Amino acid sequence: MDIDLSPEYTEFRAEMREWIEANVPAGLKELANWGWQPVAGGRRGGGRLQAMADPIFHTWEERLADAKLICATWPPEFGGRGWDAVRFAVFNEELRRQGVPAVRRGMGESLVGPAIIVHGTPEQKAHFLPRIVSGQDVYCQGYSEPDHGSDLGAVETRGVVDGDEIVIYGQKVWTSGAQQANMIFVLCRTNPDVPKHRGLSYVLVPFSPENGVTVRPLRQMSGAAEFCEDFFDGARAPLFNVIGGLNNGWAPAMTTLGFERGGNATTAHLGFEQEFWDLVGVARKNGKAEDPLIRQRLAWAYTHVELMRFAGLRLLASLAGGREPGPEASVSKLFWSEYHKRFGELAIDVVGPDAMVRPDGEGYATDDWQDVFLSSRAGTIYSGTSQIQKNIIGERALGLPKEPQRDERTA
Numbered sequence: 001m002d003i004d005l006s007p008e009y010t011e012f013r014a015e016m017r018e019w020i021e022a023n024v025p026a027g028l029k030e031l032a033n034w035g036w037q038p039v040a041g042g043r044r045g046g047g048r049l050q051a052m053a054d055p056i057f058h059t060w061e062e063r064l065a066d067a068k069l070i071c072a073t074w075p076p077e078f079g080g081r082g083w084d085a086v087r088f089a090v091f092n093e094e095l096r097r098q099g100v101p102a103v104r105r106g107m108g109e110s111l112v113g114p115a116i117i118v119h120g121t122p123e124q125k126a127h128f129l130p131r132i133v134s135g136q137d138v139y140c141q142g143y144s145e146p147d148h149g150s151d152l153g154a155v156e157t158r159g160v161v162d163g164d165e166i167v168i169y170g171q172k173v174w175t176s177g178a179q180q181a182n183m184i185f186v187l188c189r190t191n192p193d194v195p196k197h198r199g200l201s202y203v204l205v206p207f208s209p210e211n212g213v214t215v216r217p218l219r220q221m222s223g224a225a226e227f228c229e230d231f232f233d234g235a236r237a238p239l240f241n242v243i244g245g246l247n248n249g250w251a252p253a254m255t256t257l258g259f260e261r262g263g264n265a266t267t268a269h270l271g272f273e274q275e276f277w278d279l280v281g282v283a284r285k286n287g288k289a290e291d292p293l294i295r296q297r298l299a300w301a302y303t304h305v306e307l308m309r310f311a312g313l314r315l316l317a318s319l320a321g322g323r324e325p326g327p328e329a330s331v332s333k334l335f336w337s338e339y340h341k342r343f344g345e346l347a348i349d350v351v352g353p354d355a356m357v358r359p360d361g362e363g364y365a366t367d368d369w370q371d372v373f374l375s376s377r378a379g380t381i382y383s384g385t386s387q388i389q390k391n392i393i394g395e396r397a398l399g400l401p402k403e404p405q406r407d408e409r410t411a
């Protein structure tokens with residue numbers, strides 16, 4: 001089903017389809033299985049990472065950049081095209097239709113950029129956003145600490161103002177993509193004397209050993225080590241790098257979280273759909289498609305992907321009508337992550353005993369289905385656990401009584 005909400009978008013779709021056909025470099029489609037939804041959790045992603053280092057991918061990246069098709073929803077003055085959510089979704093559908101990847105700027109595009117757009121000063125937008133679009137600044141996210149994950153407002157990493165700089169001391173953990181990043185957005189405590197959410201700042205910190213940051217990789221059960229723990233021993237950033245103002249970090253932090261949980265809700269089904277049909281292909285080949293219980297579970301998965309599609313369409317229609325997204329972000333995050341965990345289990349059952357044998361290869365090699373199974377376990381933890389999403393849905397969408405705070409519970 002195409003997202004064609006008006007003649008204007010139909011025309012836009014035709015324009016994008018033509019542009020992609022004319023500009024895809026030869027060999028790009030064959031470089032990797034680009035169709036699956038890229039998710040975190042230590043997923044190696046069917047050869048995507050190696051493919052992204054290939055010169056053919058770089059040619060594609062350059063062509064998209066020249067046409068301002070990277071971060072295209074951002075305002076034109078900062079390198080984007082000012083697209084609305086519908087155009088973004090249509091473009092993604094067209095890329096998917098032609099079996100080629102979008103070029104994304106990771107957490108810079110999906111998490112910190114939106115917070116800068118909403119809370120940054122004009123000078124901050126002009127400085128930081130183009131550097132994300134060009135790929136010069138690659139961000140990772142410094143929220144979680146060893147003792148504070150779900151309870152984000154209680155972070156203890158300190159930020160101390162020193163002249164026109166802020167100096168960071170403390171530890172962050174589970175930092176995805178830290179090894180590729182040269183910048184980190186850190187939520188730190190700049191005023192310990194006020195109630196916890198009011199003493200926080202959101203700071204963009206140069207992420208390098210020269211700036212007093214030590215990074216140690218942590219191995220995940222998938223065998224990958226795509227997240228790290230980071231130690232800040234006097235890391236410095238200009239006060240200019242504080243987004244939303246000193247001690248006002250909770251607001252940009254929540255904007256980032258909203259985009260983290262719901263940012264791709266309009267198009268996420270596309271990747272899950274491809275993955276689903278690939279698994280049906282395996283089941284047809286190895287005879288499992290004849291097993292009534294497997295068929296039942298595949299039907300369950302299919303209805304879930306369809307539900308994601310319809311929820312995405314509903315959200316798109318709402319955005320096209322000028323409404324702001326509401327609690328859809330948490331509903332979407334809860335839905336896809338719980339789905340994907342069960343889909344990973346189904347994949348292993350469809351593959352059968354072969355799923356117990358890892359392929360030969362360097363390190364802890366896994367095949368695509370083992371990779372889905374292992375990495376999908378993390379989906380219900382990162383970007384806010386399922387329990388936290390349920391709390392948000394209960395309190396903010398359904399209007400249920402608020403959860404008692406820790407001090408009220410122990411009083």
Ligand SMILES: Cc1cc2nc3c(=O)[nH]c(=O)nc-3n(C[C@H](O)[C@H](O)[C@H](O)COP(=O)(O)OP(=O)(O)OC[C@H]3O[C@@H](n4cnc5c(N)ncnc54)[C@H](O)[C@@H]3O)c2cc1C
Pocket residue numbers: 040041042140141142143144145146147148149150151173174175176177227378381382383384385386387388391403
């Ligand atoms: C693959 C992966 C990548 C990650 N990447 C990043 C990253 O890049 N940057 C970053 O900052 N962090 C990252 N994280 C960390 C992630 O955000 C935290 O793990 C998550 O917020 C949970 O925090 P925690 O691990 O401290 O668990 P806790 O908060 O200690 O939770 C433990 C358990 O208690 C439950 N619980 C906690 N509070 C409540 C409550 N109020 N009501 C009901 N149940 C509750 C939780 O649901 C969970 O089951 C990543 C995690 C994973 C797994």
